[in-house]
Amino acid sequence: MDKARAKRVTIVDVAAKAGVSKTTISRYLNGKFEYMSEKSRERITGVIKEMGYRPNNLARSLKSQHSRMLGVIVSDITSPFSPILLKGISDCCERYGYRILIANSDDDPAKEREYILSMLDQQVDGIILNTAGKNTDFLMEVAKNGVPFVLADRPLEVKLFDTVRTADQEIMVELLRYLKGEGYERVGFFLESLTNTTRIRRCNAFRDTYPEIFHEAAPIYLLDSQADHETVLRRFMLENEGKRKAVYAANGVVTMHVVKAMQNLGLQFPADIGVCGFDDWDWMSLVSGGLTAVKQPTYRVGRECVKRMMHRLHRNKSAMPKNIELPCTIIVRGST
Amino acid sequence: MDKARAKRVTIVDVAAKAGVSKTTISRYLNGKFEYMSEKSRERITGVIKEMGYRPNNLARSLKSQHSRMLGVIVSDITSPFSPILLKGISDCCERYGYRILIANSDDDPAKEREYILSMLDQQVDGIILNTAGKNTDFLMEVAKNGVPFVLADRPLEVKLFDTVRTADQEIMVELLRYLKGEGYERVGFFLESLTNTTRIRRCNAFRDTYPEIFHEAAPIYLLDSQADHETVLRRFMLENEGKRKAVYAANGVVTMHVVKAMQNLGLQFPADIGVCGFDDWDWMSLVSGGLTAVKQPTYRVGRECVKRMMHRLHRNKSAMPKNIELPCTIIVRGST
DNA sequence: TTGTATGCGTTATCAA
């Protein structure tokens, strides 16, 4: 019962036992059965099973120059968004026989760079990136060496990379129209600091869309910290006394904080104020009456990222960068 | 702008440019500076930076027989538990310079076996396993070949593996005492099918502990499907009319379904019935009045798994299997 | 202090 790792069976051992050369074994492993006799083939099948042989993928990758490994970097693994994305990626990778090396950048561009480099040291074939931002130059530099990237959910300004995202701008228009139709007179957009492209994009979209529907400048509320939500919410209430109003949260985390702030201030929705926002998370149906939310096809985003990566890897290495947008849906609940 | 992956700089290129042999470069990479002149050392430093050289970890691992990669298999990546665990593992791995290969078994023992094998093909140095169960024999077989496992959160009956878990049995006693103290007369344990060791352990603990505190047999309610929660909850209400009663949910998912069922049945807590359970998740403070819950140190579980793995890998390969239990805390909110 | 030669477990190019 020696605890030192038992030497794994190698191709040489199999060759010896089967009485052929390792070349033949290698051919067998790669399905090139036309280069061996029926008899050899059968013998090899038996020996491999008998010895429990499994090829060493490190050696394979070293030789073949591809690892069938994909790097995945998420900006915040603790966000409810990430696991769904990862599941989409993981499930799809399984179908293609790829493995995934996962890292969490904590929304830190420096960490992101570090992980990209580290993954390249592991010879990943490509990287699916839910970017923390601020790395455009670096990414372009790396991509120039032929490393394929697919951006997940967070696009960059430059249209140089394959990107898979949700059509959140389009759905925002719809949700605002719906609110207008429900009789709301003023909708405040609540979001945290503008530190990633998704937030920036949504904020810009709100700013540009709102006037077309409500015929006034868009009320945007930038939050600094968690504690801030209560202060800002109170301000929003005061500034719009007498009006029918609603909060549009930029994402699920903001929604949560806004609801918490409402409870602390003793506010009821939809009576005192309506609430809605991006991200439809499990618990949102539980909060008194339920929260109206934009449901995003996160799982599909993950899947499409992998599909696109496979396309680039196996079909067309130098395809034009493609921007894939997946439609969202609005889940109307009691909060609006 | 050729899209074919540019050939990476290798140790040979560096050696040529620095005017030394690749042996010296290799020594440099491994910090064996005593085997080279000050001058060589400086030159190499310069050349490496200049050429942007980074060692190929595949080649390194192939030669050195260890990859500094850890496999991590979670049973359900979409559970709120997993991301926290992964973050604990990931953060800690970073400190030790290890990378992680992550897979999601979907609570399927066959998938789990497949992933373990696949990770071994990638030459991971060890595997942190949040097991789906039913693989004890297989795991023992693999472990016999010297592959170190650390079980995360879900122990096995056999005490053959390092295990890191939360002290949920102890906290269960405390929570039951608290409920008793609050005047509850009957507490029903709600859980889904007994498909993993955590559930089984908690169920057994409840069954054994309950009588000591409430002086009657433990009321345990096994749920088959999501739809079932409502039926079972109604039954629980009817069977205990007139008594002050509470639901003890076996985990956060059950808690969520129970709350949903309560809302559908028009029940209020804590007036009609108290609610509490394992897992303290973000949103639980939001549901009217807040949910009483057991907070588990999941992040620390992840960290301790890695620490234990490092110990086994670098300090004592044949240490006795160790069972590490981390304490939980009770967060009392309005629901009880 | 430095270098030569060999091997890690594969795949690929020859030649037989």
Add this chain to the structure above:
DNA sequence: TTGATAACGCATACAA
């Protein structure tokens, strides 16, 4: 049909 043999990029025993 098969098999030597040379890579892949790096680490190391052994020489110098």
